[in-house]
Amino acid sequence: MAIRLRRSESKKNLATGLVDGKSLLPLVDFYSPMKKVLLPRFLFVSRDVASKVFGIAFFVVCTAASINAADRARSVVNQYGAPVIDAKGHHVNYDRKTLDTMARIKRPSQRGAAGPVGTRKPTTTPSPRPHPTPAPRPGPPPPSIGRPFWQYSVFGSNIGGSNIITGPIPPGGGTSEIVFDSYSYDSFWQSIRYNRSTGNYDQVFVGPSYNTDPFSYVSIRGLQLAKVTNASDRQIVVMLSDGRVYLYDFATKAELGHFDTGVAGNYGLTALTVSDLNGDGLGELILTNESDLFVFNAAGQLLWQVAGAGGNDVVAGQMDNDPAVEIAATNGVVVDAGTRAAQWTYGGGFGLHLKLAPFPGEKYQQLISASDWQFVYSYDVGRQLPRWSIETPQDIGAIEVADVDNDGVPEVIIGDGQWGNVHVHDLITQALKWEVNNPEHGVTNIGVGDVDDDGVADLL
Ligand SMILES: [Ca+2]
Ligand SMILES: [Ca+2]
Ligand SMILES: [Ca+2]
Ligand SMILES: [Ca+2]
DSSP states (O other), rough: OOOOOOOOOSSSOOOOOOOOOOOOOOOOOOTTTTTTOOOOOOOEEOOOOOOOOOOOOOOESOOOOOHHHHHHHHBOOOTTSSSSSSSTOOOOOOOOOHHHHHHHHHHOOOOOOOOOOOOOOOOOOOOOOOOOOOOOOOOOOOOOOOOOOOOEOOOOBSSSSEEEEOOOOOTTOOOEEEEEEEEESEEEEEEEEEEEETTTEEEEEEEEOOOOTTTOOOOEEEEEEEEETSSSSSSSEEEETTTEEEEEEEETEEEEEEEEEEETTOOOTEEEEEEEESSSOOEEEEEEEOEEEEEETTTEEEEETTTTTTTOEEEEESSSSSOOOOEEEETTEEEEEETEEEEEEEETEEEEEEEEEEEEEETEEEEEEEEEEEEEEEETTTTTTEEEEEEEEEEEEEEEOSSSSSSOOEEEEEEEEESEEEEETTHHHHOOEEEEEEEEEEEEEEEOTTTSSSSSSHHH
């Protein structure tokens, strides 16, 4: 994910985004092609309007949405079809065992309906984990400096299921584009931009539909902004579950080409990251299916592959002291891009979601992994050791690493997978710094960038 953070000279101050608690709506079932309900959604932003000190915008990105009272009366369900609001209107959170049972019951029918798009659960068996550090005690939340000043509701559901990208500041100034994928009858991507005069987000571009077969649902599983070809300054790379990859010029959104990787496997491609592995100035496309890892160039050539180094998520970056880039995938394999072979295999894997974070005292980054339930772990890939863990109250929908309070040190941001909160932890001490109430059901992704061009990082 492209994260752009700019330090504000202004003093520290934080705002939390809270919703006005309007209607809560039918969930979109990410894995079910059968529920094609158009679901508007809220994005919530609150920021400091009065004193122009430090503003933080929170877009809480969820799988539920809201329309009106009539919709609220209809069933509100999770991805397994189970209600998430009870008869009295209270939020329902399920424990792990219950959700696992739901997943087992649901899975066979999903395969039949969704064709190659399968479960994103890891198939590996659990292995020893770093010993959990004691549960951190949250400090007081940062002072609130005002109610949210706008809400927006036309973006579809499952926003940022693959990624939320904040583009560069345009030449000549102005606000950055935000590119993200979402779902509304179909999986698609779009670009929006903050409009300073109206205070709203204007839609810049809406990508095409990729569904060519009504009986085989196709979803976006990778969305990146990078330079992968000299055909233009910068490209949007869209990877589909069925193996297709599309390239678009970021400036004009014109399609520059597409190809079929042919490596989707039985359950589809799962994740994409882009990194310049050979130092030629162009990023290579690093993609995974449930079991293996593949490296393509933008022309659609398979450059190399590593069996067993796939999984639900993949990241690339400097994870040890040799000059080659390392690639880590959730199956637990860390690949050295110089030798094109595994340099470390962590039995049992790295959970479901991966990020890289600065590593105090080291020249390389620490690997941050989130399991599907309750734990976020740090690993020192260079020394091949687990480092620490953070325990959260329930299942985990998304994680991000970014400096959201402008103190120069990134935070670890954890979004609950069901009703709950977004938890912000200190990267160094792992202590819980504060929590933001998530007004909807399930956090699907978290992005950070200065989207309103006020010189301050916004949490998306
Ligand atoms: Ca390259
Ligand atoms: Ca290295
Ligand atoms: Ca290495
Ligand atoms: Ca910070």
